[in-house]
Amino acid sequence: MALKLNEQYCSRCSICRSLCPFEAIKKDSETGKVLLEIEKCQVCGICYSACPAKAIDIIYYDSDSLINYLERARQEYGSEALVIMCKGSAPDFTEVERLFGVSKFIPLSVPCVGRISDEVFLKAIAMGIREIYVLACDENYCRFHRGSPVTGRRVLAFNLLLEQLGYGREAITLKRHSLRVKADRDLCIGCGNCAFYCPYGAAKLDSPGRANFDLNSCRGCGLCVAMCPALALELENWEREHISNLISKLLSEMKSPRILVFRCQWAVFPPLDGEFSPNVRAIDLPCTARVDTLHILEALQKGADGVLIAACPEEDCKQEKASGRAQHLVAALREKLNQIGFQDRLHFCSVAPRYDERFDKELQQFSQRIKDIYSKGERK
């Protein structure tokens, strides 16, 4: 399990309970004990960083491993500027440069900046990091509902503290960001798929049949992009060409049999220093809804022996059950692959970060299957 509440340290202050966006923390009315309902937990880490008694243990991105990472990364990147980004809206490096005006920086991207505790900020400053930039999601874009406002308040309080310590005003720069759909209306054929599939009503189709997007409602799941038959849509930061290039690059550095994983960034939280075996590489997506059948096929064409899709279970999906649609698409593609003789090369699994060992297990099983297929092929 990814999160644990240590009763012996808990002071029963209930701060965690009041902050949890998913009502996964309860107070027992009789005993007064604070209890965690792990089934509801999405491992955003907001409770972890807010607990004054440090009674909560978390597997991913706990303060110690973040601080270790910073020490390592400071050497590696040779910079004294730190950019902490929320995965949900983290842009590529050039965009970070444009947003904050820094060209050399230590990147740190985590699922929700709301999980970064004061301790990490303080240690970073003590380490000699001079500039800290925080990129949180726009408030209506936050995948953990409260993560972005929590970050805002924390940075505000921290800046006041740093000012008193003589670090100047607004020592930490906070900006908000989100990644949304981009439509090329010249390519639109007016089929209405985007309008039908968008879970947020952000797409509309007016006569004479061209899609219109209300970008304020777009939450960047990418489902419309995957469903557009005319390839008229792109998702910022996950453009088709960008993913294609990534597929080529990763496959070229892998060893056979090659397994490419497309994973929803909310379904699997990779460790900061995570390394796969040389047979496996992963591409993180904003939601499994952005998994494109074209990319799965492209991976197989370019030499992948197996493709694994890791999605959130439908009830955990941060995007209005978009993962269910993705599952449907993948199933249809599997059927087609069976028809041409590529059986068992594509696997869809639902995993949640709260059970950290489940993804590893799925990957291990799938790797075994692909190894078997591969060695059979070699023998022929």
Place this chain on the structure above:
Amino acid sequence: MIVTAQKPLDEILDSISPYSNILIAGCDGCTQPPRGLREAKTLSQLLELGGRLRGKNFLFKATTVVKQCDSFLAASALKPQVDGAAAVLSLACGAGVQTVAELFPGLSVLPAQNTHFIGVEDREGGILEERCTACGDCILARMGGICPVTRCAKGLLNGACGGARNGKCEMDPAKDCAWELIFLRLEKQGNLDRLKEFRPARNYQLRAWRLTP
């Protein structure tokens, strides 16, 4: 919309096997589900992978046409693209395939789709159903907007036949009895007396094969 379904990939692979250079042409027109550029590309990738296992190296080019059944639009979209291709694999309905075949009589034009009917899509359920037979003599005004020619298994104009069970057709228990639907709709509208009118047998001469617009 014209409802089509993709042929089994085996059959498509067989049909393209004599050729190496193949142009895959999608259709953005009324064919449903949409068979545009995405489908053309997906199909080219699948056939390329399938070809590899069969020891064939196909060379595909994927493109799309606004409306393949319009010879003017099909010609302007495809003429610049067919150079070097020995065959065109069309994702359009039968009308589109024939238009392209007529445009390029020297090329083999092959269908990737089976064309089924004029129908509607229930997107939520992912089901496509027939709604119109193109009989040339529309009686929907008197039928509460439900076509018995298409939806009654017997095509009765004076129904119901009496064979329905629990609202389902005796020919196919998965299918609603069209006449029961018509009865319920007219009842809701307070127009049940329309059912008392006798409707003469369908005039098959009205089913045109050529018209002047």
